[in-house]
Amino acid sequence: MSRLETITRENWEDFLAAPAAVLMLGKSDCPACAVWTEELTTFLENDSEWISVRFGKLLLDQPGLGGFKKANPWLAGLKDLPLNLIYIEGEKVKEFLGSGADRLANRLRRLLAPPAP
Numbered sequence: 001m002s003r004l005e006t007i008t009r010e011n012w013e014d015f016l017a018a019p020a021a022v023l024m025l026g027k028s029d030c031p032a033c034a035v036w037t038e039e040l041t042t043f044l045e046n047d048s049e050w051i052s053v054r055f056g057k058l059l060l061d062q063p064g065l066g067g068f069k070k071a072n073p074w075l076a077g078l079k080d081l082p083l084n085l086i087y088i089e090g091e092k093v094k095e096f097l098g099s100g101a102d103r104l105a106n107r108l109r110r111l112l113a114p115p116a117p
Contacts, residue, residue: 003044004037005029012068017090020112021054025075025083027061036099038062043101044051045051050108 007015007023024040026033037057044055057069059082060075069075086094087109094107 002041003055004041005056007056008062009064009067012058012065015054016087018054018087019058019089020052020108021050021056021087022108023085023087024055024057025078025085026057026059026081028059029061030053031084032099033059036082039099040104041102043104050106053108053112088112 004024005011016023024033024036026037030110039058040055044050058065060069060078060081080097080099080101084096084098084104085092088111093111094101096107
């Protein structure tokens with residue numbers, strides 16, 4: 001079973017409320033999104049460091065996402081994809097364009113590292 005969840009109108013609120021979640025925004029006709037999906041899926045198949053983090057993919061051109069789009073009005077100005085969003089306890093704390101498992105892991109390490117003593 002893939003750790004990359006498909007995010008829909010039924011589960012987006014629950015997904016974003018997780019203690020830590022990474023949401024990839026894309027579109028079904030976006031070649032860069034397809035490449036990043038493949039890279040991210042492979043990364044997650046081999047990952048043991050980020051087991052406590054939920055990973056999801058939401059395709060903005062799929063029907064039924066009015067609630068998500070209404071809750072995130074900034075999406076109307078979004079031009080470039082894929083966009084990755086990192087949420088902690090339901091709050092968006094980081095976003096970055098493009099792909100790269102190493103880039104993602106570095107951001108997660110900075111955001112989720114335990115505080116220094």
